[in-house]
Amino acid sequence: MLDLAVLGILRRGPRHGYDVKRQLAELGWLRVSFGAVYPALRRLERRGLIEAMHPTSRRKAYRLTAAGAQTLDAMLLDDSDEMEEDRRFAMRLAFLGYVDPERRIGILKRRRTRLVARLAEARLALRRAATSGSDAYTLALVRHNVRTVEADVSWLDELITLARTEPPVSELPLTTVLPDQAPT
Amino acid sequence: MLDLAVLGILRRGPRHGYDVKRQLAELGWLRVSFGAVYPALRRLERRGLIEAMHPTSRRKAYRLTAAGAQTLDAMLLDDSDEMEEDRRFAMRLAFLGYVDPERRIGILKRRRTRLVARLAEARLALRRAATSGSDAYTLALVRHNVRTVEADVSWLDELITLARTEPPVSELPLTTVLPDQAPT
């Protein structure tokens, strides 16, 4: 998941590690520690998905390679999440602008299907908790769970109609000119 | 977090590992694998927080010890979550009925304070995203984040008024008779 996040951030332009972590935190997507960020950058570099640029000052900026951009595309299309479903989807949504416009609705719809399934589970859990005489707090928790998933589904419906009407977001050029200097 | 969940489930009565995992999943609290559950049980047993009962058939049921009940109490009162805040709070809320009624409101209020702080962060992130011209999907994500936290805060307010009015939930006897047989 960190890998996806890093590739997504670097898709917008070169960044150094400290900056990647900060941007992730500022947008409230992922609060990772440096002990995760720096190893991730080295890992991605070894796999050839990103490359280090001539260090300006002491900062070591990385930029996405062509292979990295391809891998990012594949990651954005890959729905087969089981673990951390919600956070992973949030990640993918944040970078959905980089996905081929034709495929965006498909991603959103598959997410909707999964949420609807979870809604059924949550409602089942609610019925079970209600009949088996759970205490007020357990009940409140399960009920809130149902409401949250319901809200998520209708939000997704908004997103789907938005994806249908909205013209594709203008994309940054990737293979053309990327500044060799990291932005301050 | 698994430890808290296991102790909380066992607080209701003896269970064997397979059953603990199932109950956690049925309530939609925590989807852990057996590879986590069984080691957790052995760990808790070594620490003297739970004890194995004479195995009925092939099932190895565990029951909470007095030390375990004490530790559970301490865990329920411990607010100092940094990691996995939401899931941990959901856990604590599910077992809030086992907490001294006087202290329940305190727990809920501290949670509220934290949520309000997060709401401020989320709104800041939204302003940043709106002014810096992020694409529609990033914006939708951040906006949804704000709405979700808002909904959580008002839900907490409901819970707080509920905790004020509600008479304390009847608690299961712990130190008295616990059946030596695990329920089927």
Place this chain on the structure above:
DNA sequence: TAAAGCATGTAAGAGGTTACATGATTGG
């Protein structure tokens, strides 16, 4: 009597955190 589900367990590894070490740069 075979398949499906129940039940317990282990080993390897993924993917993080915390704590630590180190040092440059900037602002008051």
Place this chain on the structure above:
DNA sequence: CCAATCATGTAACCTCTTACATGCTTTA
């Protein structure tokens, strides 16, 4: 010039997953 912040990195550890091994019990 001192503190705060910027910046990179490593090592030990934690918690959980996946994959595997093993065998009992119920049901069609």
